[in-house]
Amino acid sequence: MTSTTDGSPSHAPDARVLRRETQLCISLSGRPSNIGTKFHNYLYNEIGLDYVYKAFTTTDLPAAIGGLRALGIRGAGISMPFKEEVIELVDLMHDSAAAIASVNTIVNEDGVLHAYNTDYQAAANLLRDSAIPKDYSVAIAGSGGMAKAVVAALRDEGYQNTVVVARNRDAGSALAEQYGFTWQSALGADRPQLLVNATPIGMAGGPDAHGLPFPTEVVEAAQAAFDVVAMPSRTPLIAAFENRPTITGAQVIALQAAEQFVLYTGVRPTDEQITAASEFSRS
Numbered sequence: 001m002t003s004t005t006d007g008s009p010s011h012a013p014d015a016r017v018l019r020r021e022t023q024l025c026i027s028l029s030g031r032p033s034n035i036g037t038k039f040h041n042y043l044y045n046e047i048g049l050d051y052v053y054k055a056f057t058t059t060d061l062p063a064a065i066g067g068l069r070a071l072g073i074r075g076a077g078i079s080m081p082f083k084e085e086v087i088e089l090v091d092l093m094h095d096s097a098a099a100i101a102s103v104n105t106i107v108n109e110d111g112v113l114h115a116y117n118t119d120y121q122a123a124a125n126l127l128r129d130s131a132i133p134k135d136y137s138v139a140i141a142g143s144g145g146m147a148k149a150v151v152a153a154l155r156d157e158g159y160q161n162t163v164v165v166a167r168n169r170d171a172g173s174a175l176a177e178q179y180g181f182t183w184q185s186a187l188g189a190d191r192p193q194l195l196v197n198a199t200p201i202g203m204a205g206g207p208d209a210h211g212l213p214f215p216t217e218v219v220e221a222a223q224a225a226f227d228v229v230a231m232p233s234r235t236p237l238i239a240a241f242e243n244r245p246t247i248t249g250a251q252v253i254a255l256q257a258a259e260q261f262v263l264y265t266g267v268r269p270t271d272e273q274i275t276a277a278s279e280f281s282r283s
Contacts, residue, residue: 016045016052023051024071025264028064028086029079031205032057033231036077039257039281043269046277051265065089069111075264076106077257080200083145090115100152102145105260116263119146122255123153123228126247132194132224138162139187141213142198143171146228150198155179163192165214187214191221195237198228202235212236228252233282254278 027036032055040053051074058064061082068076078086083102087093090106090113097103097117105116138159140151143166154162162181166172169185176183184190197213200206212219214237219225225241230249238246258274261267269277 018052019050021050023049023074023264025051025053025075025077026068026073027053027055027077027079028058028061028082029055029077030057030081031200031203035230035253035281036257038283039254039277040261040264042277042280043261043273046273047267047269049265049267061085062089065106065113068106068108069113072108072111074108075260077260078104078106080144080146087115089113096120100148102148104145104149104256105263107263117149118256118259118263119149119252120152121259122252123150124157125255126251127153127157127159127226130224130245130247132226132245132247134158135161136193136223137190138194138196139165139190139192139214139218140196140198141165141201143168143175144198147198148175150196150226150228151175151179151181154196155181159194163187163190187218191218193223194226195219195222195224196226196228197235197237200229202227202229202237204231210236212240250278250282254281 025040037053037055044051065086083104086103092114094114094116097115100117100120102117103115104119107114138154138161140147143164164172164176164181164183165187167185173183195214199213201208201211201213203209219240224245225237226247227235227237228249229235230253233248233250238248254274258269
């Protein structure tokens, strides 16, 4: 609270007063960050919406989703490692989530939990707008929920020569086969032109925060990189491609969060507002 020139109290212009009617949105992640929290709350304040956003983690996903329904929480962003586990806990899988069996967004419509995946659309848009040639050979590391979104986007954007690199034979081969690609447990002598990281390797605070998802010689031979890790935006993989084309996790998270924002609120921010929110979320 501030004071006016005559000494009487006044609320700061940007003060947020939470009310009974305030809509709550949350995120559920194994390693919560402030990126989504700052992004959404910035836009709520900028546009003047009576919403608030808070990040959580959980060791009991069914109970957390039950709370979402029981408390009337408007929506939830779902991150690793919950994107597949949450499927059996929602009521309606929309096409974006059903097509890749992975959920990153839940919207609560009067107790009915609707599931979506905005990661796919973000990845597809970024690949479409990039200068990375469609005839590049591609290797994508990972076979989890985010890998599913990116593999689907690669296929739909015309990248045909793609290999899924995953230690989990069942998950990796199933993912590759679904989209007409191949699976390998390791690259061996292959030197793909586009490297995609859809694993937690390089994530701040993780056990492999300083690691690379591919061997150094593979990284040195590649022409472009796509890393889904959003924190930090300059992961070890992205840093290794200093003068080569890249798509970053920071770009992915901004685009997918903007689509989540629309699903939660029914309001589409301007491109300028999305850019400002993204910059603020990383400040």
